[in-house]
Amino acid sequence: MAEEKKNWDVKGSLPYFVGVVISFLIAFDLRTIPKAGVFISSEFVRFGGNDPWYHLRNVESIVHNYPHMLWFDAYTNYPMGTGQVFAPLYDMFLATIIWLIGFGNPSQDLIYTVCAYFPVVLAALVVIPAYYIGKWLFDRRAGLLAAFFVSVSSGQFLSRSMIGFNDHHIAETLLSTVTAMFLIMAVKTARDHDISFEGLKNGKFSSLRSSLPYFILAGISLGAYTLAWKGALFFSLIIGVYVTVQHILDHMHGKKTDYMAIGGMIIFAVALIMVAMTPYLGGTKALHLKALLAGLFAFPIMTLVSIEMNRRGFNKYYYPGSLIVSFVAVVLISKIALPSAYDLIISVFSYFMRTGGGLSIAEAAPLLSRGGVFTLAPLWYNFALFGYVSFIALALFAYEATKKNSQEKTFLIVWTVMIIWAMLQQNRFAYYYSINAAILSAYLGIKLLDLAGWSKLQDDVRTRKKSVTTYTSFMENVKPIHILSLILIVGALAYPSYGMAVQQAQGVSGPNGYWIDATLWLRNNTPDPGLDYYENYDVPVSGESYQYPEESYGVMSWWDYGHWIEIIGHRIPNANPFQQGIGGRSFSIEEENRPGASTFFTAQSEEEATAVLEAVHPDPDKSGARYVVTDVEMATGKFYAMALWTLDTNDYFFLAQTNEGDRIAPNERYFNTMEARLHLFDGDSLEQYRMVYESPSAATDETWYKYVYNVRHGGSIPVEDTGYVKVFEYVKGATIRGNAPADEKITLSTTIQTPQMRSFSYSQTMISDGSFEFVVPYSMTGPIEGETNFVVRAVEPYTISYENTSVQITVSEKAVLEGDVINI
Incomplete structure (x- = not known):
């Protein structure tokens, strides 16, 4: 039988x-449909979005330095570096799998393959x-x-x-769902047993025996979830709200609430131990410890209040009222006497x-x-x-x-x-x-x-x-x-x-093909920044900044692209998708417009942009970046986001009436920005910024922006799509000095050619006061070994002309890099 x-x-x-x-x-099958677009060659795997690239960065670092985590990364947010932003479990677990499969020495191909398939497996496990x-x-x-x-x-x-x-993200989903699963199992099992503080005090642990494993597993799952995402306080809040609601419901129905307090304490205690054992948690460890401790104290208090009210025969409706009054009192007292506790409460409810x-x-x-x-x-x-x-x-x-x-x-x-x-x-x-x-x-x-x-x-x-x-x-x-x-x-x-x-x-x-090419070009054609990419950097002493080698430099671009510049290009971005290095303002237009990517690209002149670049670095003798990378999205759709970070979005655009209906069009203030000067105008007339790389072009709104410029501002630039991604170098520039009759208009010009076989004119003009001076960024003599191996070149000497006078000057690369003066 x-x-x-x-x-x-x-x-x-x-x-x-x-x-x-x-x-x-x-x-599993749904998520592997586009695998051909991920494994695009035998040597390159295209990971999605932005943050997945930084997870790859962490995994590679752990594998190369196993079992040490990359707690500080000097290879981003130049010149500050950054503490580990992510919670460690996801990357440590993934790196351990790879390390074991690779017998302690996994190949790059194995790292790429396991990292690419890992989220697919986690999603299927949900x-x-x-x-x-x-x-x-x-x-x-x-x-x-x-x-x-x-x-x-x-x-x-x-x-x-x-x-x-x-x-x-998918680990969040899996672990939070597993936490919910074990919690449901725990409370459903616990309700059939008389679990109480009094019983446990008297040694009656048998009532807890059947549900205890589930409560512990829920705690382990919550702890793992917390160690996988620094914002996991969210699910702790859900459990806290649930325990509170269930206390109220049980009290209103005349049931004991002990089991809920005991179960909640077990869950939070297990998670608390796991969090306490972790060295860093993306800057939120203290917050999680405080929140979990708050739950450990709050849960039994809610039960004790219920027990006492029942003992005194109070109206059952007093219980939820007392909890509300108590919460308000805690908030008010904390605001006056315990600012750190008040900040914790506010941070929880304003987290999103x-x-x-x-x-x-x-x-x-x-x-x-x-x-x-x-x-x-x-x-x-x-x-x-x-x-x-x-x-x-x-x-x-x-x-x-x-x-x-x-x-x-x-x-x-x-x-x-x-x-x-x-x-x-x-x-x-x-x-x-x-x-x-x-x-x-x-x-x-x-x-x-x-x-x-x-x-x-x-x-x-x-x-x-x-x-x-x-x-x-x-x-x-x-x-x-x-x-x-x-x-x-x-x-x-x-x-x-x-x-x-x-x-x-x-x-x-x-990253699309244009960005892949551009970042690989950076990696292979710019000077070494003086740091080992796989180094396990020492965490700076509190209050001190990381000391970069003299040859280090930053790459200025919009924050969206920071991880690609770091992980594909092996160069140090100033701004990154952790929203570091953006600058701008946080709450009010009255604030100081902090130096960073947003203030650089929205600067209204070269002088203003250069001042931002210089201010990024704490050393007044150093610049915050040597290279600037722009793309057509920054010049068009993403520009508004850059302006939004400064809290000053007025007058950049207007609504234009066209034969196809109303359309957003750029205004004069936009065309004066550094982003427009670099990407739309190819850096024409800029003294210290030169294009050194241009990717192939794509059909974009660039032509619309140029058309508007020509029509509204009397321009004559070709209405054509140019490189999707462009790289510029910030140089000292060579100074050309000479004499000319006063009040004469002096023109300097040369022709620049990109690797896409596109030519454009670089020029400057000025009015002579008896002499003239031009600072120029392009050279005619080609790259110097150890410096930028530029592929955008001046194909003829500079021509300086006025009236019927014309003279040609050849400028060396050394003069451009060292800021030499050339007298003519």
Whole structure:
């Protein structure tokens, strides 16, 4: 009989096991569709976006210095360097896998391959906790449907786990879902046992035995989640809110709250130990320790208040009121007496708020807003039908939950509401909500299937299970209506998302070919910055800055491109996607406009831009950057973001009326910016900036900007697309001095040719006061070994002319680099 029972369990579980495996394979397959666009050559792998490149940086550093983490990186944010921004677990775990597979000496190809596939595997694994959450909340059918819905989910959950998108985002999703899974298991198990402080005090630990493993596993999962993302305080907050809500519900229903306080303490204590053992946590370790400690104290206090109120016979409604009053009191007292505690509270509730330039960060923008305009389009893009269905399901589920105080279902409601709250503020949390949407859609899908008769089949399964039969007779009872309803309901829910997922999986993100070529050119044709790329740099003493070698220099570009410059180009960017080195203002136009990328590219003259470049470096005798990299996106669509970081966006653009309708057009203030002078005008007339590299061109809005300049400002520049990416070098410049009649207009010019066989004129003009002086950045004698191996060249000497007089001057590369004076 026991053997027959065992056979039944195996046969009963097999369909669900197969279903989860199929869901895993679907999720995996979707994410590997564009692999050809990732593995673009035998020597180069295109990782997606920006941050995945820095994860590659961390992994490479760990593998080369195993088991040491890159706690400080001098190879970015020049001339300051930066402490490790990411939480360490994701990169350390990935690097360890690679190190083990490679027997302590993995090849670069192995590093690239494992890093590229790692997010795909993590995303596919999410179907497992999704299944168990659905199973423990509802039944195995709902669990299986949830796993399947997760596997076909589109939007950010898909895009942030595609092959090559090696980022911690998908680890956040997996670990937070696993935490939720174990918490649901824990509270559902704990409710059937009389867990209390009094019982534990008297040595009755048996009541905790069945749920303790789940609480511990939830704590380990929360700890791992915290060590994988420095913003994981978010999920600690969700658990804290849930424990508070459940305390209130239990008290209002006359139930003990001890189990909830004890369970919450176990979870937070385990996570606290894990965080305390970690040396650094992206600058947020202290914040996490304080928050977890706050929970350890708050949870038992809430239970003690409940016990005392019950003992004194207080009205049950006093309890939630007392918690609210206590919270307000803590905030007020902290503001007066404990500023650090007050800052902790404020930081928690304002964690997702962005202002100023921060709103230009794509993943930090509100979900239902595009350009400040409300839209539901992102809801469909991220979740397809699951998004709308999940809201309906949440309302129905919440209504049903009010009829019965079910701890695990209360958690699903709190979890979902908190994710929605975060997602509406920052769209990045859409990849979290995909799990909630799948689970809730599965819940509603099963309800609809039960209306079509599947509940009776389920009852038959339970009945036959008791009599130990097989599924043969069960399948005999399946009617066409059952099959049709299954196809219609599951298909209607899943197909839109699957179709969108297939469509979204066709492309790859990350650097395009122009940026790959430009950064590789930097790597191979500019001087060594004096640092070993794989060095494990010492963390500077508190209050001191990193001491760079004399030959080190920065590369100025917009922050979006900082990681590409560092990891592909092996050069040191001034600004990076950690929003370091941007400069500008934070809250008010009255603030000082701090030197950085935003102030450099929006500067209204060469002199102003150079002053910014000089101010970036704390040493007044050194410049903050030697090279400036621009691209056509910075010159067009991204320029507004650069201006936004300075909180001064007026007069750069106007609305032009064209035959094709209204169109945004650049104004005079825009054309005066350093970005326009460099990218649109090729650095023409600039004294200390010369183009040294130009990529091939692409069809862009560059022609529109040039057309507007010619029409509105009397220009005559060719209306053509030029290099997508351009690299300029900041040099001292050679000074050419001579004499000429006073009040004469003196013109200096030469012809410059790029590797794209494009020629343009470089010129300067001035009015003589009896003498003239030009500072010029281009030489005619070619590169010097050890310096920039430029490929943009002056193809003829400088011609200086006035009236009927003309003279040609050849300038050496040495004169340009050392600032020599040439008298004529």
